[in-house]
Amino acid sequence: MNINKLLAQEIANKVMQVIPYNVNIMDDIGRIIGSGDPERIDNYHQGATLAIEQGSIVSIYHTEGGAKPGVNIPIHFRNKIIGVIGISGDPQVVSPFAELVRVTAELLINQEFLFRERRIKEQMKEEFLYQWVFRNERYDEAFVNNGEVFGIDLTMERKAVVVKSNVNKNIPLYEQEFIFRLNPNLTLFIVPCQSEIVKRIEKSLENVEFKIGIGNPYTHVAASVHEAKRAIEMAEKLGMNQIHCDYKNLKFIDYLTNKDNSLTEMNNFYQELEENPKGRELLETLISYITNSGDMNAISKELHIHRNSLAYRLQKIEMLTNKNPKKFTDLFELFTCYVLYKMKSA
Structure with a gap:
């Protein structure tokens, strides 16, 4: 995790709302990347460099070169120094604020990291979801495992x-x-x-x-x-x-x-009917219903069955196929699928 200039300036601004002293934020090489004094941005801070080298708070009591009096505290993230926060002023006066400033800075950095991590994870999940929705290839083990990472079964x-x-x-x-x-x-x-x-x-x-x-x-x-x-x-x-x-x-x-599509369900239905005596009765009933244009009396006479038995068989066909023979569009589908099945079988 690195501190960018935008985050560094945000930290400086927030801390300066709490304490009445100028605050500088330096990166991991001691360069000022956020400050209450805009003219100091991009300058190197001697106290920050020493704080990074020593891994501890460095206090400067006298103006030396470009360094001004103040306290410089290393900023840690996951046990690593990622920058330094400097408070300008008499060390004896500003030192009591050091721990407060460090904790505030590290909390803001950790918050930014979690936000960035969550945003990256959300982007990765979104990318995976679109791959999933439009993926025509089979789901290999790696793809299934990626789904599990995002909680998708x-x-x-x-x-x-x-x-x-x-x-x-x-x-x-x-x-x-x-x-x-x-x-x-x-x-x-x-x-x-x-x-x-x-x-x-x-x-x-x-x-x-x-x-x-x-x-x-x-x-x-x-x-x-x-x-x-x-x-x-x-x-x-x-x-x-x-x-x-x-x-x-x-x-x-x-x-x-689109003949690339299959009618497997209907083909299986007719095959099962032909392989079963009771099924052949239903098939015979359907063909008779078609050839007699739905005339119930003529169908009953041809099949030598009562109208109630005929009605039961038609209900059975509808139950098995979800197609109602009394509905023209469904009957058209049932008959066409039967013709296609017989032609394919032949």
Whole structure:
């Protein structure tokens, strides 16, 4: 820790508010870097040089060369002399102030050091957070360890929530929740899966126009960030008026426009149905529902089942896929995914 000129002058000013004598602050080579007498700045102080060499208080009783009468006290930081504080005047008069002045100076220096250390740590944490949010590579051991240093559990599944709004309001955050300003109109939240951040956002932005994009949960948060931003983009391009743009409800549309995306969940769903007798019943029901354009009587007759049984099967499909066959967009997705699955299987 070195004493810079700004800090040295601040110490001199604060000490001189307490004692009625001129104060000089010297660096670790005896050069004056702070003083109640501006003309002495950058001059070397003989008494300070002696105090550094001897490691103790040096009193000067008579004017000798450039040295004036006064007391010079070494300033310590972590058992090392980093400078000297000099009080001008008769040593017998100013000496009683020596310990008070030294303690005041060292407290100010220690306070400055802690502030600087905290600021550096905050900057390092901010840099790490941005690396984390946009990191496409896997998390290696070193990266995970860096996360632990900043109290971030990188093994936890999290979701990204992006808010599009030009209003800058403070949203309360809880443990393991983080916020980033992507641009003036776009704010990113990285939160645990069970977080109710969306409710807090809505409460904070009442009577304000905004959209919320929500990504799926991952341990690799960059994927969720991409999805949350993409959800808002798709909803706006399609003219959807909804406030909540949840990627899981828009993933199929993203697939149609970007074949690099996979529909693994749906593929697994259809594969599981085909491998299970009860599952084949549901698959048969879905195909019949499509070919008969949702006519419940015609479907029941074709499958030789009661309408109640048919309704139960449709509910079962919705429960397993989170897609309602009676809703056109969901039915379109179910059928298209089935076609893609069969073509891929073939």
